[in-house]
Amino acid sequence: xxxxxxxxxxxxxxxxxxxxxxxxxxxxxxxxxxxxxxxxxxxxxxxxxxxxxxxxxxxxxxxxxxxxxxxxxxxxxxxxxxxxxxxxxxxxxxxxxxxxxxxxxxxxxxxxxxxxxxxxxxxxxxxxxxxxxxxxxxxxxxxxxxxxxxxxxxxxxxxxxxxxxxxxxxxxxxxxxxxxxxxxxxxxxxxxxxxxxxxxxxxxxxxxxxxxxxxxxxxxxxxxxxxxxxxxxxxxxxxxxxxxxxxxxxxxxxxxxxxxxxxxxxxxxxxxxxxxxxxxxxxxxxxxxxxxxxxxxxxxxxxxxxxxxxxxxxxxxxxxxxxxxxxxxx
Ligand SMILES: C[S@@+](CC[C@H](N)C(=O)[O-])C[C@H]1O[C@@H](n2cnc3c(N)ncnc32)[C@H](O)[C@@H]1O
Numbered sequence: 325x326x327x328x329x330x331x332x333x334x335x336x337x338x339x340x341x342x343x344x345x346x347x348x349x350x351x352x353x354x355x356x357x358x359x360x361x362x363x364x365x366x367x368x369x370x371x372x373x374x375x376x377x378x379x380x381x382x383x384x385x386x387x388x389x390x391x392x393x394x395x396x397x398x399x400x401x402x403x404x405x406x407x408x409x410x411x412x413x414x415x416x417x418x419x420x421x422x423x424x425x426x427x428x429x430x431x432x433x434x435x436x437x438x439x440x441x442x443x444x445x446x447x448x449x450x451x452x453x454x455x456x457x458x459x460x461x462x463x464x465x466x467x468x469x470x471x472x473x474x475x476x477x478x479x480x481x482x483x484x485x486x487x488x489x490x491x492x493x494x495x496x497x498x499x500x501x502x503x504x505x506x507x508x509x510x511x512x513x514x515x516x517x518x519x520x521x522x523x524x525x526x527x528x529x530x531x532x533x534x535x536x537x538x539x540x541x542x543x544x545x546x547x548x549x550x551x552x553x554x555x556x557x558x559x560x561x562x563x564x565x566x567x568x569x570x571x572x573x574x575x576x577x578x579x580x581x582x583x584x585x586x587x588x589x590x591x592x593x594x595x596x597x598x599x600x601x602x603x604x605x606x607x608x609x610x611x612x613x614x615x616x617x618x619x620x621x622x623x624x625x626x627x628x629x630x631x632x633x634x635x636x637x638x639x640x641x642x643x644x645x646x647x648x649x650x651x652x653x654x
Contacts, residue, residue: 377592377595378492378542378545378592379446379447379492379494379592380447380592380595381423381445381446381447381449381450381591381592382447382449383449383595384589385449385589385590385591385592385594386423386424386447386449386450386452386453387453388585388586388589388590388594389423389424389450389586389590389591390423390424390426390453390590391586391590392582392583392585392586392589392590393583393586393587393590393591394424394426396575396577396582396583396586397575397586397629398423398426398427398487398488399426399430400573400575401487401488401516401571401629401631401633402426402427402429402430402487403430403434404571404633405427405430405485405487405514405516405633406427406430406431406433406434406435406485407434408514408633408635409431409434409435409483409485409512409514410431410434410435412482412483412512412514414435414439414481414482414483414511414512415438415439415440415482416439416440416442416480416481416482416483416508417431417435417439417440417441417442417481417482417483417484417485418442418444418474418476418480418481418483418484418485418506419431419441419442419443419444419484419485419486420444420445420469420471420474420484420485420486420489420499420503421444421445421446421471421486421487421488421489421490421492421493422443422444422445422450422451422454422466422489423445423450423454423487423489424450424451424453424454424457425443425451425453425454425455425457425458426487427485427487428441428443428454428457428458428464429454429457429458431485432458432462432463432464437463440463440465441463441464441465442464442465442466442467442476442481443464443465443466443467444466444467444468444469444471444474445468445469446468446469446470446471447468448468451466451467451468454466471486471489471490471493471499471502471503472493472494472495472498472499472502473498473502474502474503474505474506476506477506478505478506479506479507479508479509480506480508481506481507481508481511482507482508482510482511482512483507483511483512483513483514484503484506484507484511484512484513484514484515485514485515486513486514486515486516487515487516488516488517488518488546488631489515490515490517490549490554491517491518491545491546491547491548491549492545492546496549496553496554496557497557497560497561500513500557500558500560500561500563501561501562503561504561504562504563504638507638508638509638509639509640509641510637510638510639510640510643511637511638512635512636512637512638513558513563513635513636513637513638514633514634514635515633515634516571516631516632516633516634517546517549517554517631517632517634518546518547518549518630518631518632519547519570519630519631519632520547520548520550524543524546524547524629524630526612526615526616526619527543527584527587527588527593527612528543528547529615530608530611530612530615531543531588531593531597531608531612533611534597534603534607534608534611535597535600535603538600540593540596540597540600541596542591542592542593542596543593551568551632551634554634558634558636562638562639563636563637563638563639564636564637564638564639564643565635565636565637565639566634566635566636566637567634567635567636568632568633568634568635569632569633569634570630570631570632571630571631571632571633572628572629572630573628573629573630574626574627574628574629575626575627575629576624576625576626577616577620577623577624577625577626577627578623578624579623580612580613580616580617580623580625581609581610581613583612583613583616583627584608584609584610584612584613584616585609587612588605588608588609588612589605589609
């Protein structure tokens with residue numbers, strides 16, 4: 325599942341990938357009107373993430389994400405969501421938007437050895453890092469997959485987990501329908517989102533200040549998805565017993581430069597910065613670190629984080645029958 329840079333004969337290569345002859349590949353497509361080269365990552369299942377798009381976790385982004393953002397932003401939430409899922413005693417678990425395997429690792433540690441675990445993501449370079457976190461013999465299957473078109477039969481899983489991924493799915497309703505379809509009756513979908521910009525504003529504001537005429541919009545994706553539309557979409561997809569829990573926490577940061585580096589290079593915002601040009605990304609890293617120090621003091625310093633974890637259930641026939649009886653007897 326390694327990325328193969330392909331620089332020549334783009335037409336034939338693209339055709340190979342689209343015909344499924346090549347599992348994964350980086351294609352450099354010349355875009356004449358823009359006078360630039362666009363990186364297009366093609367995944368094994370035919371999924372595609374374009375560098376510069378909010379879902380384009382490709383190139384060097386996975387390494388920066390895992391090294392600089394992982395321990396500060398994602399690991400604690402991963403342990404939390406893995407324990408929530410393990411408590412449900414699922415036998416077959418699917419993870420979508422698994423990224424570099426931070427939750428996958430926590431899930432494997434929290435689930436009984438007999439429970440199967442399948443970890444998927446749109447971007448193979450993220451899963452390449454995830455795979456390095458497991459020893460030979462540990463039961464995890466990795467597979468590139470778009471969460472809006474899951475390559476699994478109906479009723480294949482007892483639980484689906486997705487940490488901080490749903491916001492990136494362009495057709496969220498479709499992703500909920502897919503989750504519902506591949507869950508068995510009685511199964512659970514447990515996923516998380518970030519709370520609003522109010523709690524996560526520094527990087528967005530600092531990066532935007534470097535491009536006043538055309539601020540990069542990446543952060544409007546992960547921090548702008550709210551509970552109300554999610555609830556409606558889940559109900560439309562057929563889910564019941566929907567709950568949401570706000571997880572407010574503080575994290576000690578030993579080095580704001582490391583956090584700032586992750587915030588600049590560890591997401592597709594780096595492509596949006598480079599596409600605009602004229603600004604040294606290292607200057608943005610320094611400015612973000614300075615702003616964090618101004619806001620929270622010198623290191624080691626505590627920073628606030630706020631997320632929401634949601635859970636929804638695919639009703640079993642017995643559950644639906646009881647619900648119908650209760651509502652008709654009212
Ligand atoms: C912020 S990362 C979260 C990764 C991981 N869940 C974690 O908590 O560390 C978002 C992930 O969503 C993935 N992603 C974006 N669009 C996707 C899609 N349509 N289907 C599956 N994964 C997608 C990206 O490749 C990326 O790995």
